[in-house]
Amino acid sequence: MKRRTLLSAAGAAVVGGALARPGTSMAATYGGYAMAYFTESPTMAAANYGLHLAVSADGLNWTPLNQNNPVATPTLGSRGLRDPFILRKQSGGFVVLATDLNGTDWNYQSQYIHVWDSTDLRTFTGYRLLKVHSLATHAWAPEAYWDPGRGQYAVVYSAVTGGHNVLMVNYTSDFVTASAPQTFFDPGYDAIDGDFVSVGGVNYMYFKNNTNSTLLGTRSTSLNPGSFSQYTSGIGPGRGVEAPQIVKSNTADTWFMWGDTWSPNGRFFCWQTSNVAGGAWSLLNDRAYTQPLNSKHPGITPITATELANLTAKWGAPAWNRVKSYNFPDRYVRHANGVGRIDAYPFDPYQDQLWTLVPGLADSSGVSFRSVNYPDRYLRHWNYALQLAVNDGTTTFKADATFSKVAGFADASWTSFRSYNFPDRYLRHSNYVLRIDPITSGSSTTDKQDATFRIGA
Template sequence: MPLSRREFHRLAALGTLTAAAGGAAVLGAPPAALAADSAYVFGYFKETPNQSGDSYALHLAVSTDGLNWRPLNQNNPVATPTAGTLGLRDPFILRKRDGTFVVLATDLRGRIFTENNQYLHVWDSTDLRGFTGYRRIRMHGLATHTWAPTAFWVASRNQYAIVYSANNGADVFMVNYTSDFRTVSANQVYHSPGFPVLDADVVVDGSTFYMYYKNLADGLIYGARSSTGAPRSYTDYTGGLRQGGAIEAPMLVRNNTGSGWRLWGDSFSPVNNDYYAWSTSNVGGNAWTPLHQRDYTPPLNAKHGSIVGITSAEYDGLVSRWGLPAWVRLKSYNFPDRYVRHAGGIARIDAYPFDPHQDQLWRMVPGLADPAGVSFASINLPGRFLRHSDYAIRLDTDDGTATFRADATFTRVAGLADPTWSSWRSHNFPDRYLRHSGYVLRIDPLSAASSAADRQDATFRIS
């Protein structure tokens, strides 16, 4: 059966195609073709504004659509360095040619960026359900850092390239080549365009190498490409991208279906929004469209990571091994940077990130007054539930009365503004729905005839 165009490029990027007689593309010797990717895994570390949620270790989240992410292992680490600084930043997950994975990461704990380090953390993994062979590899002998690695297969060299940020008198990208992620070639400059650069991500698509990175001179994300992937061979073709006040750490991701691509950018600071995203149907066309924050939900507290496609079997294996969260967040439809949280006993929507970040985490339990409904139990204040009192939503302790149970019970219905989202009808005032007004939650009478703004106020995504 002929290979599809998508599978052709996918296998070419893995280096598994060789030329047959007559120029036809056929599968070469091992590795064998892999099953088609149908989901995604996101590797990252964590930070929060007051550092209470910081975790300089490897975390994983999964997604079936590549947009909305659910942390694994209750957003606890799945691997932690045991050497060097005992912390990591900027983890990068690469699927190797044999179908297994390698994880690379910056050897740095915390937010002090003056420390020089010549090493990267490395783990091997068959399926991301376990991590073995932990080691550090020395990338250079310079008095500088080794930040934000990316790695990819270079068929012309029959080796992998490891590209990272360093400084040899200027902020540049360095490269070392390797066959086994244990020994590496001597470092050399990979890209130095005449202005300082940071955070490269390189993806090979067919015969073209695409590199997205941050230009430190103007704070924008640039795109460059090369037909060989060789050092100093890239030409910029995207003039600069940014959403929000500051952005870095681009992640270039090929969609599992179709020919589309997404580009993610991490906010510069943990006190700002965590991620922004763009999409395009043609990665080489210099036409990126910003995605609305309503369309995606990054992993909770995630910072500077990487995204890779996985198969449905790998997705199921990760969920089985690590588990999905025992909690949910409720994201506002018309203020998608805001989440339902409690503060001083009052329920409201606030722009994330904030601390304590646990104020936005809820256990959805069978309704206290009707198990067909739902009650929202606080994660960090056990025994307390969202309930209405004089139509205002509060976080109160269950007093065991029938009135409390009814006030704390809601019925989930299709979102009043968008049926793919959710709205919540009061159990004991069934003409009233949970909504925000002035960012504070309450229950008000709503119907299909209500204004669009009112219906949007009453629509939330479970994430």
């Protein structure tokens, strides 16, 4: 499910399966990114095993498409997918691959992977299953890249052989039939989720050590099975992580590596480096990125600015927003038992964090926060504390539920919300509960940060 950047024999970078000419920056070709994923949440209320898409201009902050509903759904095999991957093909257009698994029955053994063709990620055709082996095991997290030495695509996935998961590979020209499988990488312990990138003539593969849920880096001067050797120690955020996904910035010499928690919690982490060869990755603060709602196991591919615009026009951006805290960026504004607060993502009911920012009830130049799952209710202040309440149509309610958007106190690229009827007071959190308090340019750093938020999706 990961984007591939590999090296051709002539030294040209292979980006998502399409050759980029030497000396040509990715920024000259690509103006955004598309992400494929499926959805789960802590209580599995959001579980959906169809193909979901999100887009991003910067590769860090994502907008789910089609209201976070699937754009394609498997109808063969288990009739569900996990671990979707998008590859830009040599001939143009895309192919989408995914694990054949509907849910979390890890004992389900499918010898097949799901495959779709797409010219533009707006339509999906030729849906089929591709058989990759005849073993009594699964075929998890399929990935693919163009191997110029063979003149074929390599399909890499995880399967059990010798008593543990290894990375297997098949070669194909059309994703309709494939060669016999062979072991691509076997470190001697459970290994899944391989992802590849090429820098300076060296091929790098990151994978999950499934015995301790950390990410490890390997490298090779070729793409041959058995040629990769480890060059980093385990990378992790202090909790279990999987699904490494390496993405190069379209505008800078910076690489990002995404990882997903292994549980249904669906929390993404992101690291960055300017030196893949060095193997040192710095974990980014949650403030730097926002994952699609309830997304799991991302697969990211670079796209052009035109493709980005066309995808958004086709599938539409969400009709709702999420609002992230500045100084607790793993927390989002939500309602819980009628109280406005910020809580750590992810949580259920996940709809509690979804807001329709409508024109202000008291002043249309401002905004009011209407609940998505209780659409007759709005966030309003009462004795300065924020609560979710039914709009009673009174002038007081409309004023209490109206806020003006201004430049964020802690960061002008973020947002602060000024109360309409108490204009010296701003929306802020205190002990994770929302209220309105006086905030000025002379307020403390903490107060300013508490009153700063990011509006996203």
